[in-house]
Amino acid sequence: MSEPAHRRLGRLTLDIRQQLSPWKQSGFLAGSLAIGLAISVGVLAVAGIAPRTLIDELAGTFNADSLRAVLVQAAPLILVGLGASLAFRIGFWNLGLEGQMIFGGMAATGVSIYAIGPEPMRIVIMGLAAAAGGLSWVLLAAWLKMRFRVNEIIATLLLNYVAMYFLFHMLYGAWQDAKTAFPQSTPLRSFERLPDVGYGINSGLVLAILVVGFAGWLVHLSRAGFYMRVISANLTMSKVVGVPIHVITVGVVAASGAAAGLAGLVNVAGQEGRLTQSFFNGYVFSGVLIAFLSRNDPVIVAIVGLLVAVLYVTGQTLQVFYQIPFAMVQLIQAIIVIAVASSEFLIRHRIRWTR
Amino acid sequence: MSVALELIGIRKSFDGAIALDGAAFAVRPGQVHALLGENGAGKSSLMNVAAGLYAPDDGTIIISGKPVALSGPADARRRGIGMVHQHFKLVKPFTVTENILLANRRPHYRSGIQEIRAAIRRQAHELGFDIDPERRVESLTLAEQQQVEIVKVLVGGVSILILDEPTAVLTDFESERLLETICRLARTGTAVVLVTHKLQEVKRYADAVTIMRGGKTVATLDPTTSTAAELTELTVGQTARLPTRGETGYGETRLNVGALSCSRHDGRVVLSDMSFCVRGGEIYGIAGVSGNGQAELAEALIGARKPLSGEIWIDGAGDVGKAPDATKRTALLAAIPADRYAYALAGGLSVAENFAVVNIHSGRYGPAALVDRKAMRRDAKEAVAAYDIQGVRSVNQKAALLSGGNAQKLVIAREFSRQPAVVVAHSPSRGLDARACAAVHERLIAARDRGAGVLLISEDLDEILTLSDRIGVITRGRIVAEFARPADRQSIGRAMVDHT
Numbered sequence: 001m002s003e004p005a006h007r008r009l010g011r012l013t014l015d016i017r018q019q020l021s022p023w024k025q026s027g028f029l030a031g032s033l034a035i036g037l038a039i040s041v042g043v044l045a046v047a048g049i050a051p052r053t054l055i056d057e058l059a060g061t062f063n064a065d066s067l068r069a070v071l072v073q074a075a076p077l078i079l080v081g082l083g084a085s086l087a088f089r090i091g092f093w094n095l096g097l098e099g100q101m102i103f104g105g106m107a108a109t110g111v112s113i114y115a116i117g118p119e120p121m122r123i124v125i126m127g128l129a130a131a132a133g134g135l136s137w138v139l140l141a142a143w144l145k146m147r148f149r150v151n152e153i154i155a156t157l158l159l160n161y162v163a164m165y166f167l168f169h170m171l172y173g174a175w176q177d178a179k180t181a182f183p184q185s186t187p188l189r190s191f192e193r194l195p196d197v198g199y200g201i202n203s204g205l206v207l208a209i210l211v212v213g214f215a216g217w218l219v220h221l222s223r224a225g226f227y228m229r230v231i232s233a234n235l236t237m238s239k240v241v242g243v244p245i246h247v248i249t250v251g252v253v254a255a256s257g258a259a260a261g262l263a264g265l266v267n268v269a270g271q272e273g274r275l276t277q278s279f280f281n282g283y284v285f286s287g288v289l290i291a292f293l294s295r296n297d298p299v300i301v302a303i304v305g306l307l308v309a310v311l312y313v314t315g316q317t318l319q320v321f322y323q324i325p326f327a328m329v330q331l332i333q334a335i336i337v338i339a340v341a342s343s344e345f346l347i348r349h350r351i352r353w354t355r
Numbered sequence: 356m357s358v359a360l361e362l363i364g365i366r367k368s369f370d371g372a373i374a375l376d377g378a379a380f381a382v383r384p385g386q387v388h389a390l391l392g393e394n395g396a397g398k399s400s401l402m403n404v405a406a407g408l409y410a411p412d413d414g415t416i417i418i419s420g421k422p423v424a425l426s427g428p429a430d431a432r433r434r435g436i437g438m439v440h441q442h443f444k445l446v447k448p449f450t451v452t453e454n455i456l457l458a459n460r461r462p463h464y465r466s467g468i469q470e471i472r473a474a475i476r477r478q479a480h481e482l483g484f485d486i487d488p489e490r491r492v493e494s495l496t497l498a499e500q501q502q503v504e505i506v507k508v509l510v511g512g513v514s515i516l517i518l519d520e521p522t523a524v525l526t527d528f529e530s531e532r533l534l535e536t537i538c539r540l541a542r543t544g545t546a547v548v549l550v551t552h553k554l555q556e557v558k559r560y561a562d563a564v565t566i567m568r569g570g571k572t573v574a575t576l577d578p579t580t581s582t583a584a585e586l587t588e589l590t591v592g593q594t595a596r597l598p599t600r601g602e603t604g605y606g607e608t609r610l611n612v613g614a615l616s617c618s619r620h621d622g623r624v625v626l627s628d629m630s631f632c633v634r635g636g637e638i639y640g641i642a643g644v645s646g647n648g649q650a651e652l653a654e655a656l657i658g659a660r661k662p663l664s665g666e667i668w669i670d671g672a673g674d675v676g677k678a679p680d681a682t683k684r685t686a687l688l689a690a691i692p693a694d695r696y697a698y699a700l701a702g703g704l705s706v707a708e709n710f711a712v713v714n715i716h717s718g719r720y721g722p723a724a725l726v727d728r729k730a731m732r733r734d735a736k737e738a739v740a741a742y743d744i745q746g747v748r749s750v751n752q753k754a755a756l757l758s759g760g761n762a763q764k765l766v767i768a769r770e771f772s773r774q775p776a777v778v779v780a781h782s783p784s785r786g787l788d789a790r791a792c793a794a795v796h797e798r799l800i801a802a803r804d805r806g807a808g809v810l811l812i813s814e815d816l817d818e819i820l821t822l823s824d825r826i827g828v829i830t831r832g833r834i835v836a837e838f839a840r841p842a843d844r845q846s847i848g849r850a851m852v853d854h855t
Binding site: 221222223224225226227229230233234236237239240241243 | 657658659682683684685686690692697698699700701702703704708712713715716720721722723724725726
């Protein structure tokens with residue numbers, strides 16, 4: 001007895017597609033994206049921003065200053081996107097990207113505060129410290145999962161709050177800027193900041209691209225990437241055929257945390273120039289969004305990260321000049337995610353009218 | 356007395372494999388009629404025909420004296436035939452009432468629920484079952500779930516109740532209680548068919564027994580007047596002539612299983628203190644009625660299940676029972692599990708990837724930094740040709756698209772792509788046609804002749820007898836008897852079914 005391949009919904013018939021050519025798939029994806037954007041434009045129109053102004057603002061993104069802002073914003077987004085996509089690839093739902101960013105940022109700041117290492121090497125040591133910070137924070141959740149079977153969705157998500165309050169504890173205490181008495185660390189010295197590499201490109205973006213290259217190699221070319229595919233395709237089989245599941249899982253989860261830690265470094269030592277109370281805000285959502293839209297492919301993460309950065313920067317402009325709330329920017333992101341998610345349904349199924 | 360259900364000359368084949376070959380069966384109202392036979396004898400297939408699940412290729416179904424053509428299970432239910440399957444068909448998150456309502460539709464949900472609830476209470480009371488209609492099915496034990504299944508069928512108002520291996524999942528005490536209830540039910544006029552392979556149940560509870568072998572019904576007798584030996588002989592058939600083959604010298608121990616205990620995920624201990632060893636150059640067959648721990652033994656050996664205690668020692672790898680990662684085990688042990696899609700293949704990955712996965716660790720497909728996909732595809736192509744795997748248009752196609760037999764060939768091609776010291780094969784020829792089956796057997800013999808230790812776990816006694824150099828009989832998670840070649844089929848059969 002075989003299950004019927006379709007289910008009748010009145011006169012609407014749903015078929016399961018066996019295969020669909022990649023470019024028809026991208027057609028559906030593009031169509032859904034267009035619908036999502038159209039709805040967003042509609043929402044903004046209701047909020048009082050005419051589509052005409054919107055186009056002007058978007059076009060405005062491509063002037064030198066805005067482009068620079070987009071590129072600066074893209075670096076941490078790409079890094080958290082990579083962090084999310086790596087973990088998702090092996091079925092570890094790392095929703096603790098913000099906590100890992102916080103520990104990355106704090107580890108880097110600690111290196112600056114305690115002046116560890118020679119000055120020319122300082123930023124490199126800060127980078128290593130940031131990666132280690134993010135990595136250890138995610139491994140805490142991984143350990144809880146493996147040792148006590150704590151669901152990592154819960155553990156990573158809640159550890160974000162632990163990290164946040166620990167950050168506040170430091171910023172209102174030992175690491176508070178003595179001069180201004182604001183809950184911020186003292187500004188980093190110039191050699192402790194991510195330098196520009198020319199053409200208006202910050203080295204944060206270069207770092208992000210390097211990590212994209214590493215993740216792309218890991219996922220697509222290396223043996224570990226092959227094992228990752230096997231683990232996510234069939235875990236029981238992986239045990240039988242001798243895939244080193246523990247090593248791969250721990251390694252990939254650690255890489256995920258390290259990427260998020262580096263995103264923390266980029267925001268602290270790049271954009272902000274000091275440890276602040278909010279340098280991590282909203283990045284869990286963006287990371288998950290980017291990973292989802294790119295189907296966990298590191299190379300596509302870079303492209304999607306850039307597009308989300310455009311959205312961010314445009315959103316900021318709209319916030320400043322048209323007084324729309326930040327929630328509106330998040331709403332637009334959400335609409336686009338839902339649109340893309342529904343394209344998945346159309347890719348898997350065919351809807352037909354039957355008589 | 357009239358006949359409630361009669362089946363005459365039923366034939367049924369699946370893809371050319373004959374499952375039923377002119378089987379005949381008749382049950383009277385008020386009787387418990389056992390259907391006895393080995394696995395694969397066709398018991399379940401015959402009853403699936405009676406329950407309208409399979410359409411027979413040929414033959415007649417007579418219900419209460421009238422020949423009928425069943426259009427499906429719902430039709431059979433309308434005519435008073437209800438079947439409780441070996442694998443329960445219940446929706447786990449639903450309550451008992453909801454499950455029973457699902458199978459016995461009522462026009463209105465609210466009043467239907469009330470009606471069904473009352474019917475469950477009545478039925479359960481009559482049978483002496485203690486079922487709370489509001490409990491969720493997932494919170495019930497297997498024995499309780501079975502009670503729900505029986506009530507579900509009876510609420511529909513059946514006059515012919517078919518139970519497929521009802522005691523397979525029950526403890527002795529639970530089995531006894533269930534069978535006594537079934538007997539009581541028969542006394543009220545219901546015709547009960549009890550599909551089983553347990554002699555004792557037949558002797559104690561059945562009013563009549565029909566024995567099946569190889570898709571045919573070989574005899575119908577009165578179990579109270581026939582001896583256990585007679586029944587065994589009819590069930591397992593005459594001793595087949597064993598093919599002769601040259602003696603091989605046995606080597607050193609390759610696999611030693613010592614005091615191995617294992618539990619299922621529901622906590623029941625299914626292997627207890629199991630011990631045996633397999634030497635190089637021999638095929639050690641494990642015979643037994645299915646459900647006695649074979650699946651768990653195979654899972655523990657191939658690394659899919661963590662044993663509770665005990666040793667799995669492999670020559671060259673040591674005790675692998677406790678090792679967290681199976682890398683070392685896999686290098687030396689070829690695993691041919693019964694359920695390919697669960698344990699041996701990833702349906703979402705390509706044929707080439709599925710083929711290459713066991714050898715990638717050795718560096719055959721490039722260094723750790725760079726996987727050589729070309730080499731993978733090349734090797735996979737060669738294996739597809741060498742093992743005659745059908746239905747592969749490209750080695751890039753997903754393994755899920757392969758049919759059962761061809762999927763098995765892919766697994767075997769992969770596992771023999773290296774030189775394993777130990778081979779663990781669980782029902783390796785299940786779902787294969789005669790030619791493919793012979794090819795698998797040749798591979799096992801070749802591995803033995805090369806000096807590997809081969810463990811063959813199979814519910815097919817013929818397969819065990821043809822291939823094995825030594826045979827262990829598994830009953831309730833232990834090896835209860837060992838036989839050297841040439842083994843006596845009758846004594847093995849007795850050891851398999853005598854649970855004392």
